[in-house]
Amino acid sequence: MTLAVSILPEQQLAALNAAYRKVVARKRLRLLAGFAVFVAALIVASIGAEVNLRTFFTYFGNFISYFDRILTLDSGLRVWTDFGEWFWGLRKWLKLLGETLLISYVGTLIGAVLAFALNFFAAENTSPAPWLRFAVRRLLEFARTVPGIVFALIFVMAFGLGPVAGVLAIAIHSTGALGKLFSEFVENADMKPVDGIRSTGASWISCMRFAILPQVSAGYASYALLRFEINVREASVMGFVGAGGIGQELIVAIRKFYYSDVSAILVTIIITVFLIDITTGWVRARLFGKEARN
């Protein structure tokens, strides 16, 4: 079987070829220009960030040997040869880890409740008034953009050292992050049930309760769990500024060069984070997979 390939006249072909070349050349030029700008930005940035390759290569050995040191006990043995010695403070650390988990739990719950209270005002389709929506959105944006640890620093000044500051910082940050996600959920919800319920003369609150909430509550739960997972990580460093949890112990160990303690605490944190990841993943699968109906 032969295919009929129409061969264009030489002139027409040349013109098309030239046009194609020109388009490709322009595209390449744009890419090259973008790349040049990017490299220039990198060079400026490396001056700004005091990048010093000589320091880096001189001391890079320190980075490797740091891991060597945190994996060595005082006695000079490798850490895993003597678990009892490596995890000598396990009981204390587990208690602090429990505190970390509680901080993130309480913080996430407060944040989720506040976000829940605010999200209907922030969503485009349910907000009672445009000015209210604008105000709530800016508030959520503020809570989300200021890093949690900055709130923690300020709250430590107001509420004193300890987990209270950490909880509040996490609560505010979660409110901002969850409020945005929740309101996006509401914006994606089907508005027909709302019309139906409004047509019966129901109030705004009833509309939200019976038309919107059943559509979005599973999504809310799923995102709140995800936020809890993120907050566990965040709570593990809240102690750096004195806001409770395992971070307190970790920063002391790092600053005072208790090398094997650093690795032991890091290992417990990483294992905890893994376990939380797995558990929340399992809970989410159950909530979403099995009971997706309600």
Added chain:
Amino acid sequence: MGARPPVRQGGAELSKPQDVDTAALRARYPDVFSRPASARLATPAMLVAAFAIFVFGLVDLDFSPSRFISGLSQLGWISMMMMPPDPGSSLPLYLQALGETLSIALLGTTLAALLALPVSLLAARNIVPGIVRFPVRRFLDSIRGVDTLIWALVWINVVGLGPFAGVLAIAVSDFGAFGKLFSEAIEGADQKQVEGIRASGGSALHEIRFGLMPQVLPVIAGQVLYFIESNTRSATIIGIVGAGGIGLQLAEQIRVLEWQRVSFLILMILVAVAAIDFISGKLRFAIIGRRAVA
């Protein structure tokens, strides 16, 4: 759910068939109409448990009402002191610190992306066998399990205080995140192009270069831009532990209770993050748009 009395309003001929229907349905789907007690009590029990943990957390974390109220009044006083935001005489210093922060974010993210690209190939299911993939994935997971602030502390031990430690901290912690995201992008890529290259006799490297990369690069570029944006936030805080940038200034001003300067710095962070959001949003759109055209 109790038995509902038949509706009388619509007349006997309407209510009767409904009655029969319910009875038939009831007989056919007994588990829908009379759910076992365990299923009915599951949700309230979970709510009660969640609330109990919350209350336990409040008690365990020292949330006494008096402390909370005095803290709130302290916080109110602090916010009064913050007004109006005022940089004092150190505006140039703050601007420089902000530049440092942006440099840290840009360099750290770029470095992380460059390092993660080859490694992500080793973590993708469709490139390497499981025996390589598993350890690489766990390695990336453990890097991600450690917070950026902790990496910053480690790098400060290696290259000393300053923004360079911040760049390296962001590079390492994002390396873990990018490795995972890139490898997922690679796994999601269409295999037909790769098969086409293989069919025309290309080597494994050709398959990656011409079959995979054209599909994956726009996705990766979008993710990198998104991370530059979110790293601007992370870069603002790593200064709190001494790794340069605006966080260093912020932490210092909070510690010496210069609240007007604190509020000015927070304002600067908000504006900078909003600006980066805007720019990277535009760029991301440009990249995705170009991809749609090509």
